[in-house]
Amino acid sequence: MILSDIAHHLDFHNFSETELLKKDCTGAYSSDIMSDVLGYAKENQLWITIQHSNIAIAIASSKKLSAILLTNGIVPTTETINISNREKIPILGTNLSTFDTAGKLYNLFTTI
């Protein structure tokens, strides 16, 4: 699915450049442990997390993830947003908990 469709269906906010939402997304991985994501996340997956530091962008970039989705209403800093644009890894956001977010994304991916 295209990120912009996902964001539209589930009402996710986009902190980064709109252009970046044209990327494809094949699924999602949920984890708040950096080394776990480094080991198990797959290319083009959406990373559901509360980790919002620059390291998260670096990890997403090195694993070629589609985007980072911050839950619990977490807001990234301007510096992190700038880096997300530079690295072309959009940061999405939602006020929902990780559990609710993952549930809704799972439904979306399995019913379309």
Added chain:
Amino acid sequence: MKSIAEHIIDISQNSIDAGATNIQITLTIALNNLILKIKDNGKGIKQEDLSKIEDPFFTTKKTRKIGLGIPLLIHNSNAAEGSVVIQSEIGVGTEITATMNPNAIDMIPMGNIADAISWLISNNSKINIQFSYNEKESNFSISTSEIMSQQNELSI
């Protein structure tokens, strides 16, 4: 990196890549304070690069554009109510000191320190790896040169 043991291996690898012939690893554990110090005699880090090391997008490696080792150590130290200090001098070496509170909720596990040290010593026979562990009244230390002097001709 999920554990202290893995950080030890990762930071030591940086020292090895910097051409160190001597790496001193010290782990000190007191009540609310854990100090991991890794000191090498490698080529050192330029002053202007010292502040960039914390940036995961800064690396001197040619094959990839991301260096996560030190940023992850800083991330884990901060999560454990601690911090990382890096001192270095070109031509002399580098010393990295990470402090953490072992009782902090988000403290990472120790991991298998013994395995990490023995792996480092066995795989780097040309480098003197010194390890010392200090906790309350107990002290333990081992080094490549100490092992060599007891082994005579046997290889590591």
